[in-house]
Amino acid sequence: MSGLRVYSTSVTGSREIKSQQSEVTRILDGKRIQYQLVDISQDNALRDEMRALAGNPKATPPQIVNGDQYCGDYELFVEAVEQNKLQEFLKLA
Numbered sequence: 001m002s003g004l005r006v007y008s009t010s011v012t013g014s015r016e017i018k019s020q021q022s023e024v025t026r027i028l029d030g031k032r033i034q035y036q037l038v039d040i041s042q043d044n045a046l047r048d049e050m051r052a053l054a055g056n057p058k059a060t061p062p063q064i065v066n067g068d069q070y071c072g073d074y075e076l077f078v079e080a081v082e083q084n085k086l087q088e089f090l091k092l093a
Contacts, residue, residue, distance in 0.1 A: 004028075004035040004090060007050040007063040011041035014060075020074040021062045027081060033090065066091040 006028070008021045028035050040047040040061060051059045053070045064071040069091050071077075080089030087093040 003067065004033065004092075005038050005065045006035050007038045007040055007046070007065070008061045009041040010039050012061075017061055024062045024064070024074060024077055027077075027086075031086070033086075033092070064090065 006021075006024055008025075009017065012018060025035075025037065038046055038050070040050055050061070050063050050065075051057055053065050053068070054063050054073070055070065059073070062074050062077075064073070064077055071090055072080075077086075077089065080086045
């Protein structure tokens with residue numbers, strides 16, 4: 001798989017995860033950055049793939065990946081936005 005992917009889940013009881021996912025997609029959409037949303041609730045293999053890429057067996061969505069390069073999680077994403085370093089964070093620069 002190539003390109004920017006945002007691992008998310010459509011099935012969660014966590015308001016925090018829901019709001020983090022929607023903030024990530026809202027910012028990417030607002031900046032017209034193309035990405036693919038990967039719903040890990042559809043297949044356990046996708047969840048395992050997300051956790052392997054993140055290098056964390058307990059990683060939760062949203063997690064951001066470009067190609068086979070792990071970019072980071074929500075906290076790192078927000079930090080990059082605040083520091084005006086989103087292109088570098090997403091490995092687009």
